[in-house]
Amino acid sequence: MHGRIKVKSTEEQKEQKAKERAKKLQFYQATTAAISEKRKDHQFDQEVLELTGQILSVNPDYATYWNLRRQIFLHFEHEKEPEEVKSIHQKELFFLETCLRVNPKSYGTWHHRCWVMDHMQEPDWKRELELCNKFLEYDERNFHCWDYRRFVVQRSAVPVEEELAYTSRLISTNFSNYSSWHYRSTLLPIVHPDHKRQGRISEKILLKEYELVQNAFFTDPNDQSAWFYYRWLLGRADSLLKINCLYVNRDQRRILVCFSRPVNVLSKSSKLILFVDQKLILPEWRPVAGQKTYSCVWLCDLPECTLDNGSLHQDIKVVWDGDDDLQKECTIYKGKRESWCRDSATAEELFRCQMSVEKSTQLQSELESCKQLQELEPDNKWCLLTVILLMRALDPLGYENETLQYFKALKVADAMRTRYYNDLCSKFVIENCILKMEYAEVRVIDMSHKNLTRLCYLDQMVLVTHMNLSGNQLTCLPPSFLTMQCLEVLNADDNSIENVSGLSNLPQLEEVTLRNNCIQTPADLQPLASCLKLSFLDLKGNPVCNLPNIHSELTLLLPQVKEIILQ
């Protein structure tokens, strides 16, 4: 079906083709009929092998016939002498090889070969490995063949080191060897494991691999396999599940728990348990975005008087009783409205989990090498991307300006993915805003005029009270905005916002400015109706302001708001 190039045919040729097809059809019908007959009579013999062989050599996807052949072989294994069976198996391997030469990508054929090999008394695995080498020389990307190779290696207990050496040979002959890099990535952690970190490679070997892969991308900077491999070498496993933040608000009688990744607190297998002054409470947890099953941020309302007793302080503790044992505690003092305990993003290297914590000297030298290459190959997108990632890993704030310059170059080198890079850049910029906020130890975040195309990490901003998003390219304040449970003042002027679905049920929100955006109708502002403390709303410069009777409509929609500015 796939990829047949068109060739012009004369009328005569067409007629000839039709005749051939009709003949083939007749033959096919006769053969399948004959097979059905013999099957019905349970005749498992050479003839059926012949007949099915004729069909399969043209159409190897006919799974039923491969199954039939297997049945016949099983029958032979019972009925015939071992010598004869051996020769039958050999013949089958030969038959399979001819099938593979015609169609090297038939699932059925490779699968059947596995079966035959598994049923032979004395399988010649070396020969199979040679077969793989041959087929891989012909088409290095044939994943059926790689899969078969893995089967052979496993069955014959070929030492992994030998296979690793095989990939080294392939790579040194031709660096642009995607499948070899891939195979190498599966073998290396087995041959040279890092005993401290599962799935990773020992440090000594890692350094040698850096050299190998650098040779590769210096030789052919456009081969992406080496770059992906390099990225993989530099990376590390995802960090474990953590509770990032526990927040308690006395006025609202509310507890907020923020996890490092989405969890389902309501599943049968895990519980989020709350202790107030060592007393167990099982509240009704709900995700911050009502509909979702999985959420980073969960909240609950406390029964009355839980936080009212006159004691000097109260201890709040949450325990996550899931696959990981996690807990977090904080203390709320008499007279204080709120309290929290939060892991700082810097301490937890929240944003550096992309890259390993290998000695920064090593990363620095990697950065130097890549920068060198970048000078030689200024248009190479892989190099630019890698430099950016290394800078992020080493010193996100220190390299901030340089990173933005590299993004500019990246958008020129790979213009097709401009919007993706804008998105990526927004993410890094927001990471830096969070880091700056933490260094200043304030709950105010300034993300204004940063060319942001989207918002992210909002679940890391649970404690933020003041947010400035003005002068960006945002088109909406999405549902993920619902995590801004402590937000009091929002400036989102000068964007292209049409949708504010995330500005709902924010209990502390008092002031919102949305000047010069794209709010069209009062209905667009419906979410704000549930922000009960909202008292100030500035909508100047939005299309909605031009609608007739807009002020009275909005007053009806948002009765809690004392001041709505439209002009």
Place this chain on the structure above:
Amino acid sequence: MLCSNDDVETLAAYIRQSNQVTDNGLGALGCGNFRSMIKRLTIAFFALAGLDMLDALDKVDRANIIEWIYSLQVLPCEDKSNLSRCGFRGSSHVGVQYNPFKSPATPHLYDSGHIAMTYTGLASLVILGDDLSRVNGEGCMAGLRALQLEDGSFYAVPEGSENDMRFVYCAACICYMLDDWSGMDIDKAVSYIRRSMSYDSGLGQGADLESHGGSTFCAIATLCLMNRLEEVFSETELNRIRRWCIMRQQSGFHGRPGKPVDTCYSFWVGGTLKLLNIFQYTEFEKNRNYILSTQDRLVGGFAKWPESHPDVLHAYFGICGLSLIGEPGIREVHPALNMSLRAFEYLQSLHEKWKHQNSKFSDPVTNCT
């Protein structure tokens, strides 16, 4: 290009002529095309789904085709001894007499469902607006359970075959359409998916296998149908998968680094990007131009490459690829379930009806909860 009614007509005509879905033995599908016969049902699916995307199903004899599809159902026999072999077969090539209510008392020794045929059979019925009331849910679920391996992946047929991500996706679609997940061990399937992530964060057909656009789609779409995407992969991992996918665009899309672009990946990879919410970052114009360059100006339809023979699979995925970029004249596609949004919404209405009906008892025919 694909902007006039004529073009839509040509495309629809191509699909129709390539699939005269009748059951007179081996007659259909261009005579002598016996290679496709075994999987005739999948070809019918591509044709029907394609016509649906073009809003051209009215020209098709629905009742006839629905009958034909049901004739391919492998039903439980009287004593249900063949329950684990039930489902749908690809065509009538095995030669079982058609009985819409049950299999013969002694089930045919070599008659069993094929997971891809069960999937495309059900999908075709949904697209044609059938209410699935003649589907034997019990059989389908038992047949599906019999196909799942310890590692979470699936065989295609009970006698055994290769096992990989394609069949995991088929299984998920079957469960989703019948609104019954008892047909599979979800946790095992999820673990199989996780283990198939490669060092470059693409997903292969299985563990240790090279990342591939097709298997990446199958994995992500499966997780979306199970509503488990964000549970199984962290945001970091999803970002890495996004990065791998978005790098597949060259003009159109290819399925693996270093391979040529191919029309069908405009859907496999495009659909994945849509499910991961970053399809809007792709370059629409280049993608569109590539797909249209593979169009056959004479016969209609799309091929994998320009100047190649079109086929119904690439015609369908070309249409879906264009649908993702919002091409006028084409319905919106539901990327996870691989059918038009209209067909998907029809399925939702069926599910509502079943929930309502079965609130007190389990329907013996559909066996849906």
